[in-house]
Amino acid sequence: MLRRLCCSLLLSVLFCSAAHAADKLIVASDPTWPPLEFLDDSRQVIGYDVDMIKAVAREAGMEAEVRNIAWDGIFAGVAAGKYDIVASGVTITEERKRAFLFTKPYYDVQQIIVVKKGETVKSFEELRGRKVGGQIGTTGIFVARKSGVDMKISEYDDVGLAMQDLINGRLDAAICDSPVALYYANKKEGFSDHLAIGFRTNATEAFGFVVRKGRQDLVDKLNKGIDAVRAKGIEAELIKKWMGE
Amino acid sequence: MREDNEKELPAAPEGRIVVPAGGLRLPASPRPPVINAWSLSLVGAVAVLVFLCAVWPDPYLDILAFVPGGLLITFEVTILSICCAVPLGLLTGLGRLSRSRVINLIASTYVEVIRGIPLLVQIFYIYYALAMFLQVSSLTSAVVAISFCYGAYMGEVFRAGIMAVPKGQNEASRSLGFNRFQTMIHVILPQALRTILPPVGNECIAMLKDTSLVSVMAMPDLMQHGRSFAAKTYLYFETYTVIALIYLIITLLLSKAVNLMESRLDYYEKRK
Numbered sequence: 346m347l348r349r350l351c352c353s354l355l356l357s358v359l360f361c362s363a364a365h366a367a368d369k370l371i372v373a374s375d376p377t378w379p380p381l382e383f384l385d386d387s388r389q390v391i392g393y394d395v396d397m398i399k400a401v402a403r404e405a406g407m408e409a410e411v412r413n414i415a416w417d418g419i420f421a422g423v424a425a426g427k428y429d430i431v432a433s434g435v436t437i438t439e440e441r442k443r444a445f446l447f448t449k450p451y452y453d454v455q456q457i458i459v460v461k462k463g464e465t466v467k468s469f470e471e472l473r474g475r476k477v478g479g480q481i482g483t484t485g486i487f488v489a490r491k492s493g494v495d496m497k498i499s500e501y502d503d504v505g506l507a508m509q510d511l512i513n514g515r516l517d518a519a520i521c522d523s524p525v526a527l528y529y530a531n532k533k534e535g536f537s538d539h540l541a542i543g544f545r546t547n548a549t550e551a552f553g554f555v556v557r558k559g560r561q562d563l564v565d566k567l568n569k570g571i572d573a574v575r576a577k578g579i580e581a582e583l584i585k586k587w588m589g590e
Numbered sequence: 591m592r593e594d595n596e597k598e599l600p601a602a603p604e605g606r607i608v609v610p611a612g613g614l615r616l617p618a619s620p621r622p623p624v625i626n627a628w629s630l631s632l633v634g635a636v637a638v639l640v641f642l643c644a645v646w647p648d649p650y651l652d653i654l655a656f657v658p659g660g661l662l663i664t665f666e667v668t669i670l671s672i673c674c675a676v677p678l679g680l681l682t683g684l685g686r687l688s689r690s691r692v693i694n695l696i697a698s699t700y701v702e703v704i705r706g707i708p709l710l711v712q713i714f715y716i717y718y719a720l721a722m723f724l725q726v727s728s729l730t731s732a733v734v735a736i737s738f739c740y741g742a743y744m745g746e747v748f749r750a751g752i753m754a755v756p757k758g759q760n761e762a763s764r765s766l767g768f769n770r771f772q773t774m775i776h777v778i779l780p781q782a783l784r785t786i787l788p789p790v791g792n793e794c795i796a797m798l799k800d801t802s803l804v805s806v807m808a809m810p811d812l813m814q815h816g817r818s819f820a821a822k823t824y825l826y827f828e829t830y831t832v833i834a835l836i837y838l839i840i841t842l843l844l845s846k847a848v849n850l851m852e853s854r855l856d857y858y859e860k861r862k
Contacts, residue, residue, distance in 0.1 A: 417817060421826045444824040478808060482821025499808035500818055506718065507808070513721040515728075 370407040371428040372398050375416040377480070377503045379528045380587045381434040384413070393524070393587035397451060398432040398554065400579050405570035416482060417502065420445070423557050430563070431555035434522055436484040438550075446558055448567045450551030451580075456488045457526035458543035459519045461511060466518060466543035469494040475517035478507035484550055485520035504529075512539045522550075524588055628849075632842045639835045642828075649828045653819060657832060660815035664840075667732050667801045667811065672794050674737035679744025679790070684774075686749045697745065704742035710803050712739055717807045732804040740797050744790060751786035752778060784855050791848030795841050802837075812836060 374382045374390050382392040390411045402409035414422055416433070423431050423445065436454070437447045458477075460466050469492040479485040481500035489498055499516065501507040507519045508529050519526075523545060530540045556564050574580050642650045685697025704712075717731040726734070755778050763773040805814035816833040820826050 417821070418826075420821075420824050424824070424826075440822070441824070481814075481817055486818075487822070500810075500814065501808045502806055509718060509721075510808075514725060515721075 368407050370398075370402045370405075370409045370430065372402075372409050372411045373414040373419050373422060373428045373431045374411050374433045375419055376413055377416065377505055378434045378522070378525055379533065381522075381524060382432075393452070393583055394432045394434060394552075396583050396587070397574070397580070398430070400574045400583070401451075401554075401567055401570035403570075404573035404577075405566045407566075415502075416480065420555070423555055426557060429556070429560075430567070434525075434552055435555050436522075436550040437553040438484065438487070441555070444558070446556040446561065446564050447553035448556065448564055449571055450553055451571055452552040452584075453549050454522045454524060454552065455549055456485050456520055456546040457523045458545075459508070459511065459521070459526050459530055459540050460517070460543040461514075462539055462541045464541070464543070468544060469496070472496050472518055476515070477518045477520060478510055478516040479520045480504040480507065483521065485522065488546060488548075489520050508536055508540065512536065518543060628842060628846060632839065635835050635838045635842065639832070639839075642831070646828075649823070649825050650832065653816075653825070653829055653832045656819050657812065657815045657829075657836065660810050660812035661836070661840075663804075663809055663811040664798070664801050664813075667729065667736065667804060667809075668794075668798045670729075670733045671736040671740065671797055671801070674733060675740040675744055675793075675797070676790065678737055678741030680748050682741055682745025683748025683752060686745060687752060701742045701745050704738055707739075709735065709739045709800055710806070713803055713806060728804070728807040728809045731807060732801070732809060736797060736800065736804075740793055744793055747786055747789045747793065748782070751782040751789075754785050755781045787852055787855060788848070791845070791851070794848070795844050798841060798844060799837060 372395075374392075374394060376382045376384045376390045376392070378392075378394075380392055381394045382390055385391045390413050395411050398411070399409045411432070412428060414428070414431075414433075419431055419433060420441075422428060434454075435441070435447075437450060441447070458466055458469075458472070466472060469489070473494050473496065476497045476499060477489055478499040478501055479489065480503060483504070486498060486500055489496060499507070499510075501510070504519070504521050504525060507516065507521075510516045511519045521529075526542065529536045530542050531537055554567055556567070639654075643654060682697050682701060685693050686701065688694050688697070707715075713731065713735045716726070716735045717728065720726075759777055759781065760773055763777040764770075768776065801811060802813035804811055805817060808814070810818075812833065816829050820829040823829070
């Protein structure tokens with residue numbers, strides 16, 4: 346009798362937690378990438394990606410809970426199943442596709458080279474032998490390395506530190522995704538007075554949400570959510586709200 | 591050892607000493623065992639590294655080819671920091687023992703303040719916070735931060751080592767006509783060195799490991815190379831295994847060097 350009771354209790358607990366996990370979507374985001382994800386004054390993660398994944402999850406019948414995870418280990422965590430997805434301005438690349446699943450693209454960006462105000466840089470060639478910084482493990486760094494131009498590339502933990510070093514004069518340029526670069530050069534207090542846009546790369550990249558391999562079901566759900574968000578015009582609203590275009 | 595000799599001596603008649611044909615031999619000094627913690631760790635680490643590269647050359651050889659680019663920076667920071675921290679530690683230790691109240695206060699305050707701030711915070715402070723007033727390169731910031739931090743720790747080591755020399759040594763030296771400075775240089779410090787060397791060696795090894803913190807300043811050291819490789823390939827397990835093994839091998843070699851120095855200094859303990 347006791348055993349049956351225990352079994353049924355255990356089963357119900359298991360069932361409940363499984364059911365609970367199904368409607369909760371744990372999202373990892375590295376809030377160093379404004380306006381896609383950053384911290385507000387009360388240390389909450391906010392931004393375009395956060396609103397977008399919340400809307401997508403809602404359309405897919407789930408509730409998104411966004412957690413603040415450092416970029417350096419963000420992919421290791423999703424691979425280990427510590428959270429369900431990464432929504433942190435992740436560009437879909439061939440290398441990443443080999444290790445993870447991606448949803449359909451939800452936003453297109455280019456890379457932008459940011460320089461100090463008053464300087465002009467129009468190509469990687471002009472940066473030959475000079476110091477370029479970016480955030481470690483981001484496509485900006487990859488693009489700079491792949492350009493084939495011999496630059497001194499510094500990889501920072503946080504793109505904000507690279508921007509700070511650019512202002513301090515230790516870097517000649519910083520590279521990052523276009524919305525982030527535009528935010529630092531045009532909007533961010535304390536930075537926009539000192540920074541200017543150098544040039545924009547031609548190649549377009551697309552952001553996707555990252556899912557662990559083997560969770561194709563979740564990818565399908567999220568893709569349907571993205572379609573619904575687009576159809577209802579929520580996406581356009583969010584772009585207007587965060588990107589100001 | 592005595593038993594050994596007795597066994598080799600032929601049975602002697604009562605009251606007579608018989609010298610064996612080859613003459614009396616001195617007992618051989620005991621050889622250190624071949625298998626000890628150090629050799630086991632080193633052989634183990636190298637074996638694992640070689641094994642991984644031999645069996646899965648695909649990621650591991652790539653990692654091994656990419657990562658050591660940072661070794662040079664790691665060594666550079668470590669050696670420069672040791673060169674700055676040891677003299678700084680000696681000065682601090684002497685300052686803490688000084689009869690002058692002002693010097694004593696300066697040295698003590700330095701130790702208390704620096705010892706109370708984590709190294710990572712110091713690195714951030716020197717590189718990012720002070721950048722508003724003073725622009726220094728990342729190498730300079732790293733060496734300054736690490737040597738200031740370890741200078742404080744070593745100051746305490748030097749102080750303890752100097753205080754461990756018996757007071758009689760000082761009194762004897764002064765009564766022979768040495769002044770305080772000569773006493774310190776010729777009598778106290780050479781004796782204190784024996785006590786100081788092991789903990790200072792320990793600090794140097796800790797320093798080598800702590801240089802991995804400089805990667806926050808975007809310095810391409812060993813750790814930064816590893817992080818960069820892992821961020822590109824998502825091979826976290828493989829990359830950090832190699833990084834850990836490389837750090838282990840370097841620190842083991844360094845600890846052996848400290849060990850050798852120690853054994854050269856133990857002239858009082860040597861067999862007569």
